[in-house]
Amino acid sequence: MPGSTIVEDIELIIEDIGGGGGKNSPPGGDDGDEGGKRGWPRVPSSRRYATAIVIAIVSIVMFFMAMASAFIYTRANSNRWVPLHLPWFIWVNTAILLLSSITMELARRRLALADVRKFRQLWFAATALGILFLVGQLIAWRQFVLAGFYVSTNQASSFFYIFTALHGLHLLGGICALLYVSFRKFEKAKVSRSVAAEVASYYWHFMDGLWFFLLALLYLGK
Amino acid sequence: MVTYDSSGSVAPEAPPSGFLARTLFSTGHKVIGLRYLWLALGSVLLGMLLSLLMRIHLVWPGAQIPFLSGFGSTPERYTALTMFHGSLMVFLVLTAAPQAGFGNYFLPLQIGTREMAFPALNLFSFWLTVASLAGMTTAFFVHPGSGLTLWTASVALFCLAALLTALNFAVTTLDLRAKGMTLPRMPLTVWAWFINAILSVLIFSILLAACVFLLSDRLLGSQFFSSLTFLSRQPPSLAQSTLLSLWQRLFWFFAQAEVYVAMLPCFGIVSHLLSTFSRKPVWAERAAVFALCGVGLFGFCVWGQHMFSSGLNPWSPLVFSLLASSLGLPACVLLFSWFGTLWHAKIQLNTAMLFALGFVSLFLAGGVSGLFLARNDLATAPISDEFVTGHFHLVMGVAATFAILGALFFWFPKMFARRLNETLGKFHFWLTFAGVYCVFMPMHWLGLMAHSRMPGVDLPAAVPPGASLRTFVTVATILTVAAQALFLLNFIWSLWRGEKTEDHNPWRATTLEWSVPSPPPIANFSASEPMVYRGAYEFSASGAATDFVPQNVAPAPVERASQMKQATEASTKEK
Numbered sequence: 001m002p003g004s005t006i007v008e009d010i011e012l013i014i015e016d017i018g019g020g021g022g023k024n025s026p027p028g029g030d031d032g033d034e035g036g037k038r039g040w041p042r043v044p045s046s047r048r049y050a051t052a053i054v055i056a057i058v059s060i061v062m063f064f065m066a067m068a069s070a071f072i073y074t075r076a077n078s079n080r081w082v083p084l085h086l087p088w089f090i091w092v093n094t095a096i097l098l099l100s101s102i103t104m105e106l107a108r109r110r111l112a113l114a115d116v117r118k119f120r121q122l123w124f125a126a127t128a129l130g131i132l133f134l135v136g137q138l139i140a141w142r143q144f145v146l147a148g149f150y151v152s153t154n155q156a157s158s159f160f161y162i163f164t165a166l167h168g169l170h171l172l173g174g175i176c177a178l179l180y181v182s183f184r185k186f187e188k189a190k191v192s193r194s195v196a197a198e199v200a201s202y203y204w205h206f207m208d209g210l211w212f213f214l215l216a217l218l219y220l221g222k
Numbered sequence: 223m224v225t226y227d228s229s230g231s232v233a234p235e236a237p238p239s240g241f242l243a244r245t246l247f248s249t250g251h252k253v254i255g256l257r258y259l260w261l262a263l264g265s266v267l268l269g270m271l272l273s274l275l276m277r278i279h280l281v282w283p284g285a286q287i288p289f290l291s292g293f294g295s296t297p298e299r300y301t302a303l304t305m306f307h308g309s310l311m312v313f314l315v316l317t318a319a320p321q322a323g324f325g326n327y328f329l330p331l332q333i334g335t336r337e338m339a340f341p342a343l344n345l346f347s348f349w350l351t352v353a354s355l356a357g358m359t360t361a362f363f364v365h366p367g368s369g370l371t372l373w374t375a376s377v378a379l380f381c382l383a384a385l386l387t388a389l390n391f392a393v394t395t396l397d398l399r400a401k402g403m404t405l406p407r408m409p410l411t412v413w414a415w416f417i418n419a420i421l422s423v424l425i426f427s428i429l430l431a432a433c434v435f436l437l438s439d440r441l442l443g444s445q446f447f448s449s450l451t452f453l454s455r456q457p458p459s460l461a462q463s464t465l466l467s468l469w470q471r472l473f474w475f476f477a478q479a480e481v482y483v484a485m486l487p488c489f490g491i492v493s494h495l496l497s498t499f500s501r502k503p504v505w506a507e508r509a510a511v512f513a514l515c516g517v518g519l520f521g522f523c524v525w526g527q528h529m530f531s532s533g534l535n536p537w538s539p540l541v542f543s544l545l546a547s548s549l550g551l552p553a554c555v556l557l558f559s560w561f562g563t564l565w566h567a568k569i570q571l572n573t574a575m576l577f578a579l580g581f582v583s584l585f586l587a588g589g590v591s592g593l594f595l596a597r598n599d600l601a602t603a604p605i606s607d608e609f610v611t612g613h614f615h616l617v618m619g620v621a622a623t624f625a626i627l628g629a630l631f632f633w634f635p636k637m638f639a640r641r642l643n644e645t646l647g648k649f650h651f652w653l654t655f656a657g658v659y660c661v662f663m664p665m666h667w668l669g670l671m672a673h674s675r676m677p678g679v680d681l682p683a684a685v686p687p688g689a690s691l692r693t694f695v696t697v698a699t700i701l702t703v704a705a706q707a708l709f710l711l712n713f714i715w716s717l718w719r720g721e722k723t724e725d726h727n728p729w730r731a732t733t734l735e736w737s738v739p740s741p742p743p744i745a746n747f748s749a750s751e752p753m754v755y756r757g758a759y760e761f762s763a764s765g766a767a768t769d770f771v772p773q774n775v776a777p778a779p780v781e782r783a784s785q786m787k788q789a790t791e792a793s794t795k796e797k
Contacts, residue, residue: 155446
């Protein structure tokens with residue numbers, strides 16, 4: 001099931017639209033037995049988490065798109081735009097976040113091989129790198145402040161702070177999810193470790209991609 | 223607290239015993255749905271009183287009303303009054319009641335599941351909504367400067383709540399449907415809630431972003447909507463309109479689509495009611511589903527329609543105008559579907575049906591003036607606010623309220639095992655129906671009289687043109703609001719003293735919520751999950767013993783055998 005949920009969703013929807021609809025067709029030829037071993041595909045309980053994270057990502061994309069379009073609009077129409085000099089530490093942070101994503105994928109590979117101990121180590125490393133990224137962002141802010149740029153200095157600096165702050169806030173949520181996967185005892189949980197790791201990794205990689213987008217916007221749009 | 227069984231449905235445990243757990247922190251979808259409805263009822267009453275106050279100040283500016291005179295006496299207070307009225311009605315009533323209220327209560331029941339996908343998240347978004355209502359109300363009473371900050375923060379909270387609710391709705395509909403509940407078999411209400419959830423996920427993020435910008439400007443001194451930014455490039459005459467153009471863009475991207483967020487569930491509810499009380503399947507059901515999708519899609523694209531007067535690229539008004547006009551297309555499909563359903567039907571004219579028909583009438587009457595407003599040369603036409611006010615109150619505000627009332631009359635027996643009084647209900651319907659036409663139709667006329675309510679102009683100075691018409695509107699408003707006392711009386715009386723319904727299915731309807739006792743037990747469905755065998759609107763089917771066949775009724779053996787045969791034939795053909 002890991003890795004195939006979105007595709008599965010779409011397939012199910014297409015199947016639904018194309019296939020069902022027959023006025024009285026019994027569900028997939030199922031003759032009403034309780035088990036439902038054949039016929040209508042039963043939804044595994046954990047699929048809702050993957051669906052939810054995909055929809056949440058769509059919503060977050062819209063949120064940042066609104067912000068990005070405000071940036072582009074202001075950049076194009078303002079005559080008081082002061083070009084931005086990004087603090088150099090931000091590039092170090094970018095490398096850290098990329099490294100975190102790679103570590104996470106290595107961890108998930110270990111989990112697929114049922115090597116939970118190694119998975120935990122790698123997963124923890126990915127989490128630590130994420131926290132390191134946030135600390136790095138604070139250092140970058142500090143550099144920016146020392147260079148004389150505050151939130152209210154000019155429009156570009158306002159955008160810089162709000163982009164980094166909101167991305168950081170979203171990433172902090174991601175770190176909570178990562179810590180949950182690290183420390184949760186999955187024997188009693190309602191999700192399996194692999195599903196939790198998968199869902200958390202969707203979000204984490206998305207945060208990674210989002211950061212690249214925001215950085216590109218700030219860098220190219222300066 | 224919920225546990226999950228292996229088949230993926232949520233089985234709530236026995237009701238929690240603590241007082242707080244049962245009341246404030248209950249995660250049951252029915253409890254939360256009802257709470258939203260109570261919240262909406264409170265808000266609509268408050269909102270109506272505010273509108274009354276506005277009308278009175280508009281017509282009799284010197285009127286002294288005990289305790290309330292201060293609220294609209296200056297232009298600033300009057301604006302605050304309008305803003306509070308609008309926020310309450312749009313957010314807490316039109317957005318919350320049809321989607322979060324009825325949706326939370328009936329979506330899981332109609333798709334045959336026991337809970338929403340994320341019950342705790344549902345509870346969280348409810349309390350966020352309450353916090354936002356409290357914030358908006360406080361903002362009205364405090365100093366305008368801090369009031370505006372508070373209002374923005376409250377709206378941001380509401381956005382967050384709406385996003386989480388929408389997420390919950392979308393996941394529940396996608397992943398928790400009962401066996402056999404394929405997408406084409408979903409009731410139109412479920413379709414509407416689902417499409418609405420997707421639209422909400424997209425647009426509330428935009429308003430949230432705009433609110434974050436505004437809050438950051440107000441609290442941190444950032445320069446997103448800085449007044450100096452755009453000024454020097456523009457001629458002074460344009461300055462006023464360009465000043466806030468970024469905010470306007472973000473806001474209208476949300477707000478135009480928000481109209482459809484309020485309307486979509488109402489479309490679903492009305493189609494559902496019309497079919498049930500016409501005892502006929504929804505006419506062109508699939509086209510109606512596509513029309514609902516179309517409303518969502520076009521509604522998402524027409525934001526520029528509000529920007530005609532604020533300096534867009536010269537070509538874009540044409541595009542937006544075309545898009546806005548093309549909204550007429552899905553609207554027409556829906557209207558045809560409703561009329562097709564009513565055609566040659568044995569209509570049962572009870573109060574719920576009356577309200578559904580009232581919705582169709584108001585939607586049509588209000589929608590026609592929308593065609594004028596979609597024109598891109600409107601900015602230059604001598605039409606004032608009141609035309610727009612009349613338009614959107616008819617088509618969105620009042621029409622949606624009618625759908626909500628229809629839904630309430632329809633589902634009341636399921637929620638409380640009692641009926642609302644039909645006689646009082648009909649009285650209330652006719653008074654309100656006549657009343658709202660008397661209030662909002664003359665408003666169109668006033669708008670055409672090119673009355674100008676420019677900011678800064680003294681209210682008394684603006685009174686003379688059409689003064690008698692305006693007084694008429696105010697009197698009609700007072701009477702219409704007074705008529706709502708009938709509804710309140712009916713509602714409260716029926717809650718405790720209404721006629722009891724022993725029957726699970728008093729309306730002889732087909733969807734799953736009518737297959738369970740009223741009010742539905744905590745787990746909705748008894749030990750076994752429901753099975754769905756047919757579409758949602760099998761009324762007056764040929765060969766059936768009754769004039770309706772519920773969705774969970776298995777096909778008769780003969781029927782089933784022929785279907786099995788067809789299925790095997792089809793599968794052998796494929797091979």
